[in-house]
Amino acid sequence: MPDSNFNRPPRLRPRWSVETIDLPAPPPPPSPRPNTVWLQALLPIIAALLFGATALIGYGSWLAAVPALVLAVLSGGVTLFHEHDTARRQAQTYAEQQAVFVDRLTMARSRLRRLHEEERAARRYLAPDPVELLRIAGADERSRSPEPRLWERRLSDDDALELRVGCGTLPASARAVVASGAPADRRIDQVIAEYASLHQVPVYIPLLQLGSLGIAGPRPAVLGLAYAMLTQAAVLHAPTELRIGVIAGLATAADWQWIARLPHCQAPDATSVARSLIATEPQATESLLTCLLDELSRRRELPTNHQVPFLIVVDSATLITTHTALGQLLRDGGAHRFIVVVLTDDWSHIPEHCAAMVEVDQRMGRWTRAGEAWPVTPFQPDLLDRREVERLAARLATVRLNEIGAGHHLPRQVRLLDLLSALLPDDQPVPVRWQQQPAMSWHDDVPIGALSEGKPCYLNLNEQQHGPHGIIAGATGAGKSVLLQTIITALAVTHGPDRLNLLLIDFKGGAALAPFAAWPHTTGFVTDLDGRLAARAIAAISSELRRRKAVLRTVAERYGVHIENIADYRDLANRQRLEPLPNLLIVLDEFDEMARSCPDFVSALVRVVKQGRSLGVHLLIATQQPARVVSDEIRSQLSYFIALRLGSSDDSREMLQRPDAAFLPSQLPGRAYMRSGSDVRLLQVARLSGQANGPGDLELIGQRLIHAGRAYLDQLNWQPTPIWQPPLPSRLTLDVPSSDLHTVIGLLDIPQQSRQAPLVIDLRAGHVAVFGGPASGKSTTLARIVLELARCLSPDNLWCYIIDGDGRLLSLFTDLPHVGALVRPFEREAMVSLFRQLEHQVRERRARIAAGQSPGPALLLVVDRLAAVRDELRDAAGESDLSDLVRLARNGRDAGFHLVVSADRPADIPYRLAAQFTQRLALRLPDLNDYADVFGLRPAIQLPPHLPGRGYWLHPDEGLLEVQVALPVGSGDSSDSRELALAVRTQIAALTATTRNTATTLPPPLALLPEQLPFAQLPPSSYRDTTLRLSCGWAAEPPGPVYICLTPEAPHALIVGPRRSGKSTALWIIVRSAQTVEPSLRFVIIDGPRRSLHHLQTLPQTVRYVADEEGIATLSAELSGLRRNPTARHLVIIDDYHLCRERWRDHFTQSYSATPNLFQQLVELAQTGNEPFHLIVAAGITYADDPLLRALDSSRNGLVIWPGRYESGTRLLGLNLPLPEQRTSEQPPGRAILISGDEEPVLIQLAGGDHIKS
Known part of the structure; x- marks a missing residue:
């Protein structure tokens, strides 16, 4: 019989009502009448007779008693008539109540009968008997094709793998009850007993819930029941949602030859589970069990809700003891949807780990769960013979399930290099498609995999096709990283760096995207994304958008044309030979982690992507759980969806609007669905093969593209604009020369302009304040300033005085020729003398300036840790007097006096002094609000504590920017204070040797009072x-x-x-x-x-x-x-x-x-x-x-x-x-x-x- 394709329609599932029927209470019988009615009637007559006797004796005549006697007779007659009438009416009422009761009971019985018939029919429909199963499969003698009910059950159904074992009696869902306190009635008892149970309805066993089952009895009956259960499993469950296997001995192998033809027994590939799930020889059994245990180990790390079940039949309980792996599978497999059914000749031989057991013979059977008693009522087992199951297997072997968007013969593996071989000829240094301009924005034949019959599956990012923005999703092990690498590689091979730029962002370590970092298309590679880097990345992307807008605006103004989007620019560029403006593809891996940890980044990214659509900015995100992270805002921007195997139906519906991706085989990494609009296709993703003893496909292609990119860009005389600069280093050495009083102290990160620039402090522009908590690098920063100035200025041009509140690094500057004095805060008298000496020099300088003379060398005062100075100058009331320093700062600037101060926190500098600082650097401060006290702005993210020298600088155009202060010298380790001090001491010695003998003037030393004066x-x-x-x-x-x-x-x-x-x-x-x-x-x-x-x-x-x-x-x-x-x-x-x-x-x-x-x-x-x-x-x-x-x-x-x-x-x-x-x-x-x-x-x-x- 030729193969036939079968489309599995939505399931039709009858339901039955679960009701409680209230039975009517029988009427109470009439109350018995009193037996004294005759006495009541006789008493007046007896009284009348007594009266008559008295009259006769007294008067000698009966006439006086006649009236009384008549009245007595009438009274008794009335009494008897009333009693008779009352009894008649009670009997009539009781008869009427009985009639109503019988009618209501008949109605309740009819409702119960209908409910029972409805439930019985539904149960028989849902659990077909063996004859009906053969007809559904098209395997009976009259049927030619399967019915739509074939493979109707899904794993998400509550009756998945509930397998019928026969017909018997089950409790009915509809119940008959009578009100409490109602009188007993045999008819009610008969109705309750009659409709308490359903007879001749399917008895089923929930295998998916139990996980294991033992079947015991005579061999023909056990085989017949096993055949019937497997037939039901194979007919009602699709091969993609159930795997069936048999492990048997050589003696019973003939009984299982038929099952090998079932499509449920064939593995999709041979990578993780054996090609056939039938094993009848010891070696084959060991091989199959090894594969099954490997699959079990893999499933331990995955969610169980949508794992494809394995139904393994073990023919003979002795195999459990022979193969220990079977015991492990029986014991642990149930939790991960490995269902083991053991066949044996007696229930006492059933293994102890079986969750339930069935005892069966040709006429009857019974089943129970482990730990419970055998039921009293048996069932009539379903039994099939080998001829019937062979006919069934032969029929199902010819049926192919139509999967969404797929034909048949979808390849199991596709190599990307085979699809790209024609585009990477060995005799051409540059890929073919780089030199061919696409008809639209993108080439339309970017291969990423294969469809049915091996036809290539192309990704077309043009607006009218798959669209600019997409998402790929896949569970762990489904091949998400491979797909990501495949898409990037295929796009890079088909588009040159003048047509495609890549910005690669990975929230984690970046292993999947790292190979592309050196490719000519890559303008940025971001990894280990945290809050600070996320904000930096958004700034960089926004900067690129502004650059592209500026390019379009500038060209439009130059040529007097209207340019709305990148397509208009390229039309003009082809005519006017303008610089290329490549498409920018932003690739985000581990998007779910990013969305959870950096939600602000995701929101900002969506806003940027909305703006960048017309500018050639495209987005590709990769995630494991799309249902959790794809918001309505993100979804509205996505145009194509590629779903590998997913962990839940919700994730699949998010990607495909249907649950099918949750049921892709776990043994086929790279099998995926692709949706664009309403079109859904099944494909096999192309992979980049690796080599055990040499470079893999990705490395080979990367080497070719890197070499080709250099030649190609040299030919164009153009280089892509980098979008992402590497983050500031944690340790920085700079050899950028300073000039005059312009001091290069570090590297400023300007992501808004996609560049990093030296941070220059111009002392002529104003005094400098450096803020930072403990171990933030304040002293190192001051040392950098002093050493840089000393390198470019001789003592003839710079006089420096230092107040060292830290007592470590700056204390080394005593021997520097430029330093006139170094004072510690606890040397109060020396400190005050220094202030007054500087005031004296400032007065002299102002006088020289007033006379038209040069003020002399620049005068620099460096104060490290101003808090120590304040504490030393504090009076008994706790107030500090920094008036000398304030006067110097205020009056000395025009006289060539410059002040550089460090403080642990902004509050350490009083307002009058703080107002004098026009240049401020904030290293790490304890609280974010401290930055607002320094700059008037509060950064969104705190600086990390392990980066000394990292700080914020207020840029006049871009706001708060991060800066890394360079080490004072080009060698030394900032984390090792001794090594850094040694390097600084060496540098000072070198400066001393070169300047002391050449300088004509040296700074006057601090004139301190002697402790003794002769x-x-x-x-x-x-x-x-x-x-x-x-x-x-x-x-x-x-x-x-x-x-x-x-x-x-x-x-x-x-x-x-x-x-x-x-x-x-x-x-x-x-x-x-x-x-x-x-x-x-x-x-x-x-x-x-x-x-x-x-x-x-x-x-x-x-x-x-x-x-x-x-x-x-x-x-x-x-x-x-x-x-x-x-x-x-x-x-x-x-x-x-x-x-x-x-x-x-x-x-x-x-x-x-x-x-x-x-x-x-x-x-x-x-x-x-x-x-x-x-x-x-x-x-x-x-x-x-x-x-x-x-x-x-x-x-x-x-x-x-x-x-x-x-x-x-x-x-x-x-x-x-x-x-x-x-x-x-x-x-x-x-x-x-x-x-x-x-x-x-x-x-x-x-x-x-x-x-x-x-």
């Missing part, structure tokens, strides 16, 4: 122009000696300081230095109780030395005489004034006697100041009630020693103490502040007292 180094004091200048110490800003100046306006001085701060030493210095002044200068010394100045009494100029109360009294009497001597100038020195006041109170307090005491004379001297007398008083602290100290304090002339030791709020000599730069700082002996009227206070170091004593 008295011999002090210059002599002097007296000139009525000013007595007493040398006492050394200042740092500007560096040089300092003097206490006694003038007519400020003739006196006050020295204050804490206990043991060196006040007496200061007086020694002043007196000794005053020895060099004019000879007429005389000393009057009032020493305190400690006699600290007793060495000075031997000096020639000392005219009075007092240290006790008697001497003070004498001096008080002589002081008036000394004041009257105008020829001599006197210095009145008082030490330990606060002790003198306590010890000699009578002489150091206000006296109201007629003769003024010493205190009054001193106050008068301090207040007048027009005499040749000068008071210099040393005190611990001023007293508000002391007129002398108050007068001296108001003169604002003197010294404050150890100015950091005072409590907050102290005011001495018009100065609020402690000064910010002196708070909580450790101060060496002799550190003081010199105050001279309205001049700026000066921090000085007093000369040492040890030298004086010696």
